[in-house]
Amino acid sequence: MSWLQKGRWRKSSTLVFDLIDAYWGKIPVVKPGSAGRGDGPGATGSLFIKRKKRSRWKESAIQSFFFANGVLAVVVLVGIFGILLTTAVPAFREIPLAEFAKKAWDPTSPEKPLYGLLSMIVSTLMVTAGALVIAIPVGLGVAAYLSDVAHWRVREVVKPVVEVLAGIPSVVTGFLGIMLFGPLIARIFHRGNGLNAANGSFLLAIMALPTIISISEDSLNAVPPAYSEASLALGGSLWQTLVRVKIPAALSGIIASIMLGMGRAIGETMTVLMATGNARAFPHGFLDSVRTMTANIAIELGEVPYYTTHYYALFAVGLILFIMTFIVNLIADVILNKYQQREL
Amino acid sequence: MKKNAKKKFIQFIGFLVLRLCLYTVLAILLIFLYDIVKNGGGAISWEFISQPPRRGMTEGGIFPAIVGTFIVTAVTAVLAIPLGMFAAIYLNEYAKQSRLTRLIRLSIRNLSGVPSIVYGLFGVILFVNILKFGTSILSAGLTLGLLTLPWTITASEEALKTIPNSYREGALALGATKWQAIRTNVLPYAIPGMLTGTVLGLARAAGETAPIMFTGAAFYLPFLPKSLSDQFMALPYHLYIMATQHHAIQQVRPLAYGTALVLIVLVLGMNMTAVVIRYRLRRKRRW
Numbered sequence: 076m077s078w079l080q081k082g083r084w085r086k087s088s089t090l091v092f093d094l095i096d097a098y099w100g101k102i103p104v105v106k107p108g109s110a111g112r113g114d115g116p117g118a119t120g121s122l123f124i125k126r127k128k129r130s131r132w133k134e135s136a137i138q139s140f141f142f143a144n145g146v147l148a149v150v151v152l153v154g155i156f157g158i159l160l161t162t163a164v165p166a167f168r169e170i171p172l173a174e175f176a177k178k179a180w181d182p183t184s185p186e187k188p189l190y191g192l193l194s195m196i197v198s199t200l201m202v203t204a205g206a207l208v209i210a211i212p213v214g215l216g217v218a219a220y221l222s223d224v225a226h227w228r229v230r231e232v233v234k235p236v237v238e239v240l241a242g243i244p245s246v247v248t249g250f251l252g253i254m255l256f257g258p259l260i261a262r263i264f265h266r267g268n269g270l271n272a273a274n275g276s277f278l279l280a281i282m283a284l285p286t287i288i289s290i291s292e293d294s295l296n297a298v299p300p301a302y303s304e305a306s307l308a309l310g311g312s313l314w315q316t317l318v319r320v321k322i323p324a325a326l327s328g329i330i331a332s333i334m335l336g337m338g339r340a341i342g343e344t345m346t347v348l349m350a351t352g353n354a355r356a357f358p359h360g361f362l363d364s365v366r367t368m369t370a371n372i373a374i375e376l377g378e379v380p381y382y383t384t385h386y387y388a389l390f391a392v393g394l395i396l397f398i399m400t401f402i403v404n405l406i407a408d409v410i411l412n413k414y415q416q417r418e419l
Numbered sequence: 420m421k422k423n424a425k426k427k428f429i430q431f432i433g434f435l436v437l438r439l440c441l442y443t444v445l446a447i448l449l450i451f452l453y454d455i456v457k458n459g460g461g462a463i464s465w466e467f468i469s470q471p472p473r474r475g476m477t478e479g480g481i482f483p484a485i486v487g488t489f490i491v492t493a494v495t496a497v498l499a500i501p502l503g504m505f506a507a508i509y510l511n512e513y514a515k516q517s518r519l520t521r522l523i524r525l526s527i528r529n530l531s532g533v534p535s536i537v538y539g540l541f542g543v544i545l546f547v548n549i550l551k552f553g554t555s556i557l558s559a560g561l562t563l564g565l566l567t568l569p570w571t572i573t574a575s576e577e578a579l580k581t582i583p584n585s586y587r588e589g590a591l592a593l594g595a596t597k598w599q600a601i602r603t604n605v606l607p608y609a610i611p612g613m614l615t616g617t618v619l620g621l622a623r624a625a626g627e628t629a630p631i632m633f634t635g636a637a638f639y640l641p642f643l644p645k646s647l648s649d650q651f652m653a654l655p656y657h658l659y660i661m662a663t664q665h666h667a668i669q670q671v672r673p674l675a676y677g678t679a680l681v682l683i684v685l686v687l688g689m690n691m692t693a694v695v696i697r698y699r700l701r702r703k704r705r706w
């Protein structure tokens with residue numbers, strides 16, 4: 076990558092910023108001729124002050140420019156919430172709240188459209204819970220192995236491999252759910268095509284694993300060495316130290332990693348859309364076909380006529396989804412922050 | 420002595436379980452990749468890469484989908500790279516420890532947790548309806564750009580953090596203004612790192628399906644898009660169609676596997692390139 080280090084690259088790489096400079100007006104350069112035009116030292120002095128003022132103005136303009144870009148994240152987040160809310164409001168106006176709490180969702184029914192969200196929400200929570208039941212022990216196990224047992228060379232190899240797992244597009248995971256795990260589940264439990272909640276849970280567990288592994292491992296590594304040294308000095312084995320000292324000490328980070336993995340599982344669309352079968356009925360077990368909130372939006376948004384109650388209702392589903400993931404992520408954030416402060 | 424043996428035995432079993440966890444994860448990844456390469460490899464041919472689909476997508480290739488994915492990722496990059504860099508420069512160079520800064524950081528972390536389908540809903544309203552871009556490359560690219568933003572900001576900030584403070588102080592001590600110091604002594608060293616981090620974000624965006632489903636991806640187009648306001652075919656959406664929506668699903672399985680293989684090679688290829696470049700940069704660093 077020597078070209079990255081070469082002077083020419085460096086020069087061209089700041090071209091954008093040169094353009095910004097040009098836009099805000101270059102600092103007037105004092106030419107040798109103009110300064111010595113017999114006005115005495117006072118003239119250069121005033122030019123210097125002018126130049127300083129000018130550059131101060133430019134500096135603050137540049138700072139505000141970057142500030143505006145920094146605030147953009149807040150604007151986008153509030154914008155997403157605002158747009159979901161304003162589009163969902165007609166749905167809340169036209170459909171009584173009690174209706175939302177029912178099980179049946181059938182907005183296209185010719186007699187009486189039904190807008191019950193309960194089946195969807197339960198499906199989402201069920202698939203997510205199933206995913207966590209698989210992902211928490213496995214993820215924590217891998218994290219503990221990497222932080223406490225593995226040779227550092229193994230760690231150097233495994234960490235990028237876990238990143239590869241995180242890089243697999245969700246639609247590919249969903250496709251493999253149809254092709255690999257569907258038939259497997261169908262053969263074991265003798266159930267149709269194997270596209271059900273269990274399949275979805277399994278795939279979501281795989282997708283949540285990289286998050287859980289990397290953040291748990293970080294928090295296990297952040298446990299001060301004095302803790303484990305004390306335990307070892309008292310005659311504890313490595314295993315006892317891990318289970319009774321390190322994991323409790325890193326618990327907040329581990330919980331945060333689980334919350335983040337959970338947020339990912341709740342919001343994942345393509346895998347559940349492809350692998351869970353998408354039946355609208357209320358689920359009674361993991362071998363039932365389920366339709367999660369995300370899958371429901373993905374299925375119906377393409378077919379629904381714009382600006383109908385059904386359309387607004389889909390945005391209401393999106394709004395609830397947004398709020399659910401927001402809360403989960405916020406909890407993870409609060410936990411992580413607290414834990415970072417304690418570290419200091 | 421006996422107690423000690425028991426302790427050792429428990430430790431042995433415990434570590435064995437941990438090791439099994441690791442092997443399980445690695446095995447799953449291997450099975451994934453093996454299955455795709457085995458079944459997709461047969462479908463790959465020059466025709467598959469360079470031809471549009473034919474006969475109701477039961478024959479032919481995926482050329483328009485590959486091109487579409489590249490174009491839409493380019494639009495994503497145009498939005499996400501500069502915005503992400505600027506925001507990162509603000510956070511790392513200008514921002515002070517304040518409530519507002521904390522709010523910005525909180526928003527960034529939360530944005531990265533917003534479900535991709537919610538970005539899709541947002542894109543439908545903002546880009547397709549309000550800004551009247553229609554279902555187009557532009558709408559889809561901008562939606563993906565917003566989705567990528569938190570990742571590019573975080574990656575760019577990581578790169579800025581690696582530049583030692585003495586670089587900034589050196590320039591400031593010579594009388595440079597803050598911006599001059601950043602421009603001459605920070606950015607030239609940080610930009611390669613910023614770009615590699617951003618490529619990782621773009622790789623994830625290229626594999627996303629849910630945000631583009633309703634903002635511009637088309638079921639089937641025999642020709643290539645002519646402008647940014649055209650619809651497009653994209654690899655991930657094409658795979659979704661081939662896997663679940665096609666009228667002759669069993670017949671097109673090989674094509675679906677081929678699409679999955681191309682998509683994975685593309686996304687993981689981008690990932691690997693970024694990781695390798697990052698690794699080399701780290702080794703080359705002299706401070």
